[in-house]
Structure formats: structure tokens, C-alpha cells
Amino acid sequence: MVHHEETYEFYYEGTYLGSIRNLAADTAFTHGIESFERGNFQEAEKWFNAAHLTCESGSSEETKFKNNKEVAKLAYEGQFSYTNHDYGHAQRKFEEALRKTDVAEIRDVLSSHSRAASQREVEARAAAAGVEAQRAAAAELEATAREEMELEIALRASEQEASTFELETAIATSELKAALFASNQEAAEREAGEIEAVIYTSELEIALFASSQEAAEREAGEIQAAIALSERQATEEIISQRQAVERDAFAREAYGRAAIEREAVRRAALAREAAAKDAQARVAAGRAALARDAARRAALAQELENAAQKLNTEGLKLYNAGLLKEKAGKRELALDKYEKAAEKIDEAAEKKALYVIYKSFIILIDAFMRTKAYHEAGKTMNMARKYFQDDRAKFTFKEIEGQIKKEAWSSDYLDEYLHKLELSETQIVENRDWSSSK
Secondary structure (H helix, E strand, O other): OOOOOOOOOEEEOOEEEEOOHHHHHHHHHHHHHHHHHOOOHHHHHHHHHHHHHHOOOOOOOHHHHHHHHHHHHHHHHHHHHHHOOOHHHHHHHHHHHHOOOOOHHHHHHHHHHHHHHHHHHHHHHHHHOHHHHHHHHHHHHHHHHHHHHHHHHHHHHHHHHHHHHHHHHHHHHHHHHHHHHHHHHHHHHHHHHHHHHHHHHHHHHHHHHHHHHHHHHHHHHHHHHHHHHHHHHHHHHHHHHHHHHHHHHHHHHHHHHHHHHHHHHHHHHHHHHHHHHHHHHHHHHHHHHHHHHHHHHHHHHHHHHHHHHHHHHHHHHHHHHHHHHHHOOOHHHHHHHHHHHHHHHHHHHHHOOEHHHHHHHHHHHHHHHHOOOHHHHHHHHHHHHOOOOOHHHHHHHHHHHHHHHHOOOOOOHHHHHHHHHHHOOOOOOOOOEOHHHO
């Protein structure tokens, strides 16, 4: 059966964003940050809005895109107020925007603008209040001198009062110590009386315990005697019943064999029924245990798959960032992003070798070959070989290895190869677990 998969391309105002929805949203967000850093807040707001509208609903980045769209709007309002010399209002807008974002580049820009608005506000207020400040300073100096004189007078009076207070405190302390000594002596006498009472109570409890122990021993002896008597009576009763049964069995031997056989058959049937029920219960318990184990294994497999998907997405984000650097002519920065993306995707494959991760390796190998980083392309191919070892993968790696040795890269190789993957009748659907081929 031929497997077809629809693909889309995302653009904003003529700019190509990518073919994967969430990665296209990340690209739009990156353009928005660049506009924000240039101080073009209106343009940044448009890019952030494009990111918000492009990303999948319910994705982890949706809230971030929406919040930073509002941040860009507040920043533009602050910029407008700054231009119109309303520096206080501008600073409040920048601070409000700061509270709504945790993106480091955006926060740096907002902090810089907030400080500038604050400085201009201070300068404006200082210029308007220059003369008044001089007058206030003179009045303040005069008030300070007067306060210092009054403080010196108050200190002298306080020193005299402190001497009198120290003397009175010493007398009161001596009286208090005497009272405490008398109180401690009375407390010691009371404590001695209480100790004697405790000793008396303990002696009484010991006597009671000894008496209780003697009574318990007597009662134990009586119980043992009663048990011995009961055992003798029981033995005699058993012997008597056995003799009666033997006499009765001898008398009814001719008539009772059929009844005994029927009873044996009934008991055997009951035993078989009980055994069958027990076997059914064990089978049910075993099936339940297998179901729980299967559920646990499925949950673990899903957890590993989710972790692998997340790491793969992070690797593709790094690849996308490298692609932007490559298009901007920054080859070394692009290679750095591609290498980090390869490490992240290798980490994803260690979790679970999914088909989407195989495709990610192919995309990265193509990126290295496109930038003539053939050594890194071979290194990335060897990473992929650890996880994908079926015949189709071996053929692909052999073909890529030949191009790396020749250092011959075809600009349309990736598009042709991915097209073959999508249309091949033997192609497995996305998210296949490749780990069994290892």
C-alpha cells in the first residue's frame, strides 16, 4: 500500500518559514526578536502574531508567542510616549512589558529602554526643580544645625537620667535576686516532697504487680489442669465414637456401600469443581498480571517515544536556527548549530529509534554536505548507523558515503531522496520503532 503524506509550506509576507508548523512558528518568532532588537516594535508585534497563528493549538510555545505579542505592543506604546517626552509614562510601559516576558533578548532591550526613560525623567524633573532644590537645601542645612544643637542638649540630659536609672536598677536587681533565692528554696522543698510521693507510689505499684503475677500464675495452673482434663475427655469421646461407628458400619455394611460410593463420587466432583475454579482464578490472575505488565511496558515505550520526539524537535529547532545563519552567509555559526542539532538528535535516537529521527539525520547530513563540511557529514552518518540497520538504511548510507568520499553534493539530493521515501511502497509510516532492526 502506497503511503502518502501531505506537506505544507509556511510563509509570512513573502518570507519562507518552513514546512513544519511548529518550526515555522519558531522561525517567525526569531524574526520577531530580531525586529525587537532593532527597536522596530510594530514589526516585532506582527512577527510574534504570525508565530502565534502558525503554531499548533495547545503547543507548549503558544502562550509564549501570545504574551510576547502583547509585550511588543506595550513596548511600542512606551516608545511613542518617549518620543513625545512623556518619559514617566514610557518607563511604566517598558516595566509592564518586562513583567510579561522571560525571553532574555527582549528583556535586555526593554531594560535598556526603561533605564533611558528613567534617566530622562530624572533629568527633566531636576531641570524644573533646580532653583527650588537650592532653596530647600539651604533650609535643610539650617534645620540640620538646629536639630544638632537640640540633640546635644537632649543627650546631656539623657546621660544624667541614665546614671540615676543605673543606680535604681542595681538596687532592684539585688532585691530580685534575694526573692528568687527564697523562691528556689521553697521549690526545692516541694520537689523533694513530690519525689518521696513518687517513690511511695512506685513501691505500691511494684507490690500490686507482684500480687497480680502470683494470681496470673495460679490462673495459668488452673487453665493447664482444665486443658489436660478436656484432652482426656476428648480422647475418651473419640474412642467411644470410633467404636460406635465401627459397630454401626459392621451392621450396615451390606446396605451402606452404595451410599459411601455416592458420597465419594460427590466429593470427587466437588474437588474437581473447586480445582477448576482455582485454575480459572489463577489463569485470570495471570492474564491480569500480563495485562498490567503489557500496560507498563506500553507506558514505558510511550514515555521513551515522547522523550525521543521532544529531543528530535529540539534538534530540528537548532537545525532551523542554523539554516537561518547559513542563509545569512554565517557559515561557521550555521555549522555550530548543525553540530549541536546532530548531538540532540543522537540523544533522541538513544531513547527510541523512530522514523522521524531517521529523516532528521538525513536532513542534517545534507546540511553538512551542502556547506562542504564533509567530515561532519560522515560523523553524523555514523551516528545514524548505530540505530538504523535495515537494508534500506544500509543502502542509503552506502550511497551517502560514496558522495562524501567524492565530496560531490547534489543540490537537489535531499528533495529527491525525501520524495522517494514518501512514495515508496515499502516505506513504513512515521513513528515506526526501528529498535528491533538493531
